[in-house]
Amino acid sequence: MHNVHCIGCNRTPEDIEEYLPENTGEDLDAIQYVIAEEGTYNPENGHFLCTSCYIAAGMPTAPGGWRAP
Numbered sequence: 001m002h003n004v005h006c007i008g009c010n011r012t013p014e015d016i017e018e019y020l021p022e023n024t025g026e027d028l029d030a031i032q033y034v035i036a037e038e039g040t041y042n043p044e045n046g047h048f049l050c051t052s053c054y055i056a057a058g059m060p061t062a063p064g065g066w067r068a069p
Helices: 030-037 051-056
Strands: none
Touching: none
């Protein structure tokens, strides 16, 4: 498995409150949640942008959805 982390703030899902099970309401740990639900998650390298970093990056879009490089 890749080192799953936000490429904006360099934090792992466990360190980002929005992905913690008590905040998602899902029966998934933070990493599983990002892999399953985070639209910016790139399965090739484990990169994603958390919401605040996505907004700071200008909310990038692409045909078919934007994934973190």
